[in-house]
Amino acid sequence: MKNKIYFILLIFSILIVSCEKDNFTPPSSTLSGRLTYKGDSIGVEFNQVPWNLFQTGFNKKGFIADTFAPEGTYSILVFDGDYKFTIPKNQGPFLWKELTSNSRDSVNVSLRGNQILDIEVIPYYMVRKPSFSFMNGKISATFDIEKIITDVNAKSIQTVSLFVNNTRFVSSQSNQKLAQVDLSGAAITNLSNISLSLTVPNLPVAAEKYVFARLGIKITGVEDMIYSSVRKIQL
Amino acid sequence: MKKFIIILVVFLGIDSCNSDKEFLNVPPLNILTQETVFNDPALALSVLGDLYNRAVDFTSLKTGWLSFTDFGESFPSDGSTVSNTTWDYTAWSLYEYGYVRDLNLFIERIAISTALNPAEKSRFIAEARFLRAQYYFEMVKRMGGVPLITKSLVFPIGGDITTFQVARSKEHEVYDFIITESEDIKNSLPNDANTKSRATKAAALALQCRAALYAGSIAKYGAKTPLVSLPGDIVGIPANKSQQYYAKALSAANEIIDGKAGAYKLYNSIPNLSENFSAIFYDKTTSNKESIFVEDFKAYAGKTHMFTTNTQPFSQSEEAANSDAGRLSPSLNLVQSFEKLDNTFSPIETINSDGTPMYYSSITDVFKNRDARLAATVILPGESFKGKLVDVWAGYILSNGTVFTAANSSVLRALPGTTENVQVVGSDGPVDGLAFRTQTGFYNRKYLDPIPQSGTRGRGSDLPFIRYRYSEILLNAAEASFELGDFSKASFFINQVRSRAGFTIPITLNSDNGFNRIVNERRVEFAFEGHFLFDMKRWRIANSVWDGSKMTTTDLRSNIGIATKRNTQPFGLLPYKYFNPGNVNHGKWLFKEVLPGRVTGALNFRNGNYYSQIDPLAIIANPKLLKQPNQ
Numbered sequence: 001m002k003n004k005i006y007f008i009l010l011i012f013s014i015l016i017v018s019c020e021k022d023n024f025t026p027p028s029s030t031l032s033g034r035l036t037y038k039g040d041s042i043g044v045e046f047n048q049v050p051w052n053l054f055q056t057g058f059n060k061k062g063f064i065a066d067t068f069a070p071e072g073t074y075s076i077l078v079f080d081g082d083y084k085f086t087i088p089k090n091q092g093p094f095l096w097k098e099l100t101s102n103s104r105d106s107v108n109v110s111l112r113g114n115q116i117l118d119i120e121v122i123p124y125y126m127v128r129k130p131s132f133s134f135m136n137g138k139i140s141a142t143f144d145i146e147k148i149i150t151d152v153n154a155k156s157i158q159t160v161s162l163f164v165n166n167t168r169f170v171s172s173q174s175n176q177k178l179a180q181v182d183l184s185g186a187a188i189t190n191l192s193n194i195s196l197s198l199t200v201p202n203l204p205v206a207a208e209k210y211v212f213a214r215l216g217i218k219i220t221g222v223e224d225m226i227y228s229s230v231r232k233i234q235l
Numbered sequence: 236m237k238k239f240i241i242i243l244v245v246f247l248g249i250d251s252c253n254s255d256k257e258f259l260n261v262p263p264l265n266i267l268t269q270e271t272v273f274n275d276p277a278l279a280l281s282v283l284g285d286l287y288n289r290a291v292d293f294t295s296l297k298t299g300w301l302s303f304t305d306f307g308e309s310f311p312s313d314g315s316t317v318s319n320t321t322w323d324y325t326a327w328s329l330y331e332y333g334y335v336r337d338l339n340l341f342i343e344r345i346a347i348s349t350a351l352n353p354a355e356k357s358r359f360i361a362e363a364r365f366l367r368a369q370y371y372f373e374m375v376k377r378m379g380g381v382p383l384i385t386k387s388l389v390f391p392i393g394g395d396i397t398t399f400q401v402a403r404s405k406e407h408e409v410y411d412f413i414i415t416e417s418e419d420i421k422n423s424l425p426n427d428a429n430t431k432s433r434a435t436k437a438a439a440l441a442l443q444c445r446a447a448l449y450a451g452s453i454a455k456y457g458a459k460t461p462l463v464s465l466p467g468d469i470v471g472i473p474a475n476k477s478q479q480y481y482a483k484a485l486s487a488a489n490e491i492i493d494g495k496a497g498a499y500k501l502y503n504s505i506p507n508l509s510e511n512f513s514a515i516f517y518d519k520t521t522s523n524k525e526s527i528f529v530e531d532f533k534a535y536a537g538k539t540h541m542f543t544t545n546t547q548p549f550s551q552s553e554e555a556a557n558s559d560a561g562r563l564s565p566s567l568n569l570v571q572s573f574e575k576l577d578n579t580f581s582p583i584e585t586i587n588s589d590g591t592p593m594y595y596s597s598i599t600d601v602f603k604n605r606d607a608r609l610a611a612t613v614i615l616p617g618e619s620f621k622g623k624l625v626d627v628w629a630g631y632i633l634s635n636g637t638v639f640t641a642a643n644s645s646v647l648r649a650l651p652g653t654t655e656n657v658q659v660v661g662s663d664g665p666v667d668g669l670a671f672r673t674q675t676g677f678y679n680r681k682y683l684d685p686i687p688q689s690g691t692r693g694r695g696s697d698l699p700f701i702r703y704r705y706s707e708i709l710l711n712a713a714e715a716s717f718e719l720g721d722f723s724k725a726s727f728f729i730n731q732v733r734s735r736a737g738f739t740i741p742i743t744l745n746s747d748n749g750f751n752r753i754v755n756e757r758r759v760e761f762a763f764e765g766h767f768l769f770d771m772k773r774w775r776i777a778n779s780v781w782d783g784s785k786m787t788t789t790d791l792r793s794n795i796g797i798a799t800k801r802n803t804q805p806f807g808l809l810p811y812k813y814f815n816p817g818n819v820n821h822g823k824w825l826f827k828e829v830l831p832g833r834v835t836g837a838l839n840f841r842n843g844n845y846y847s848q849i850d851p852l853a854i855i856a857n858p859k860l861l862k863q864p865n866q
Contacts, residue, residue, distance in 0.1 A: 050866070088862070088866060090842070173783060174320060174785045174839070221462070223841065
């Protein structure tokens with residue numbers, strides 16, 4: 001008898017808990033995209049270049065913040081609505097339309113279902129035609145650099161580097177590289193056919209016969225570096 | 236049953252016989268009213284005591300040993316891994332106006348009190364204003380310009396919230412506020428060198444001196460990091476203000492040095508200079524005229540800290556059964572920046588020029604002829620604590636160069652060619668990865684309490700934390716004089732501090748060596764005193780010192796004494812006994828620089844770290860707040 005009552009109570013409480021009114025619909029629209037310059041992806045460093053997404057209309061000034069992935073992509077799952085997408089000042093190895101006040105211009109996003117929104121920016125430089133090769137225990141990279149900003153905002157190259165790591169995360173961060181070789185910006189006289197090479201470092205897992213390589217440009221007076229895409233190299 | 240109910244009802248009836256009016260006027264016995272508290276000096280003092288307790292320090296004995304690690308200066312030996320690469324933008328953030336409000340309320344309530352006499356009133360108000368200025372200083376050095384709230388805000392029901400949203404002041408306005416406040420209150424505070432845990436005239440001047448120095452250096456060196464700025468000088472100070480701030484810092488320092496705020500002097504009571512330097516921190520008697528303003532503790536009275544418990548040498552730990560010991564391992568990076576007594580910088584010599592190891596007949600010889608502050612700041616291998624040898628050595632090195640050691644000192648092994656099992660590693664470490672013993676070869680000595688039982692959990696330690704001391708005033712004066720171009724005055728001030736540390740040859744500061752000398756002097760004099768990060772920030776060299784690159788042993792050994800030397804990973808120095816019977820060097824000591832295996836990251840100070848993040852929720856609540864730069 002007693003058990004029966006408990007049983008009924010249990011069923012009843014389950015019914016209450018799963019009452020639809022208690023539950024919110026989860027966000028279902030994905031906003032995603034990548035950093036581009038005239039259609040070409042811009043590579044950045046993991047967790048270093050942030051972006052902000054503001055939603056207007058609720059009398060609040062808060063924002064959603066995250067960072068671009070190394071390939072320059074971003075993605076977020078949110079509710080439908082009207083948003084503004086922006087990148088904080090002095091972040092990223094590129095220029096965006098600056099406003100006179102202390103903020104950058106923003107991109108209006110009217111989100112109704114999934115949407116792909118590429119963020120068009122003007123990088124200081126681009127790594128062009130990167131090619132990587134492996135020969136005699138050495139990894140070599142040959143590439144061109146295109147100087148994109150040539151007006152008053154132009155900045156010089158501080159260093160150009162080739163980074164090698166055993167994972168897809170390759171950057172100047174100390175835990176994302178096994179080896180690095182630098183070329184000082186002052187030593188570059190011709191922006192085409194630049195080559196860098198380094199000896200393959202000792203790999204943490206010797207059985208893995210591959211590395212990932214990437215080129216990065218450090219621009220004088222800019223905190224974030226600009227990168228080429230990541231290339232897997234079989235050893 | 237019925238009877239009881241009737242009795243109960245009768246009692247209730249009797250109870251409610253008092254008229255309702257009287258009943259409502261019975262004074263509560265468990266609440267002290269505002270009127271009572273602020274008209275009684277003892278009660279008002281206890282409110283002020285709470286406000287003193289809530290003062291914030293960057294590193295402090297109250298917050299614990301962990302606040303002394305980081306920055307490449309030390310290694311946490313508690314089983315954790317030093318994998319930090321970048322600091323989060325929220326690191327070191329401080330934005331808490333509840334404390335400011337309580338200080339403002341205290342000031343206002345004391346001001347309208349009728350029963351306190353004018354002398355009591357003015358001292359109480361001056362103390363609260365001191366704490367408020369001190370707190371704004373803590374905020375401004377982490378956050379840059381913050382809203383200046385100097386009176387309590389009362390929100391009327393239905394009022395306009397926007398009038399309560401205060402924008403951030405300019406960074407130099409906050410510094411100006413601290414400087415004028417400390418100037419205003421200094422004469423309402425006691426002029427007494429024996430008052431340490433409550434604000435005094437010297438404490439106000441010391442605050443003014445440090446604040447002006449910080450403001451001066453931000454103005455001067457801010458140009459080195461042009462990206463670290465916000466429009467309207469919310470962060471950053473215009474360069475043309477640097478000279479006036481340096482002059483202010485110098486005049487405040489001079490007031491203390493000239494004895495106008497009490498008889499302060501460098502602590503010089505013990506002939507052994509190293510013992511003398513460590514005694515500054517544990518001597519609580521009136522002979523300590525060096526400490527100016529401290530956070531004091533008292534054993535068996537409810538206010539103690541666990542610093543000694545957490546960091547005492549393992550073999551002498553009073554809580555060894557609970558593994559409470561040895562958590563803070565100072566790094567070789569710090570140890571080698573203590574100069575030799577001939578005023579030169581040199582790495583700890585471990586190898587000859589031909590690459591062969593150097594052999595020392597005594598373990599302490601390798602540290603010979605160095606700054607007396609070295610042995611006072613860290614416990615070197617072969618030195619003692621509380622009169623007992625601290626047993627630090629990493630094992631034997633055999634004739635073929637291999638290391639012969641064990642997982643800990645209780646594992647006994649027989650050396651090659653012998654049969655007897657012996658101890659092959661120090662009972663105080665270092666064993667790589669073995670927590671609660673040193674992993675760098677060094678223990679901290681600063682703040683370690685020599686009083687018996689102070690390393691227990693039950694009693695704890697009541698050693699004070701010094702917030703301002705006379706030696707800082709001298710070094711502030713040296714830096715301000717140097718920046719104002721008066722090199723002979725600067726040398727005069729810095730040499731006072733150095734001669735107390737055992738240097739007999741005075742140094743001469745000039746425009747070439749001055750900056751590096753001052754930076755290094757502050758690093759070694761104030762190791763673990765909470766200055767290091769803010770010094771690196773105000774000189775705008777933090778992004779060079781912590782540039783995110785890993786260090787090699789060559790990096791470590793070069794450029795010692797240069798302000799911008801890389802300091803991204805804490806190294807250790809392991810002492811070994813040479814075991815090679817018959818060899819001339821048998822039984823001698825040799826040393827190896829190592830990076831502890833638990834150190835995997837390399838510190839990277841980003842532009843966005845110069846000013847810590849303001850909580851996004853605070854920005855939502857007050858849209859007038861500007862976000863920090865580069866975040």
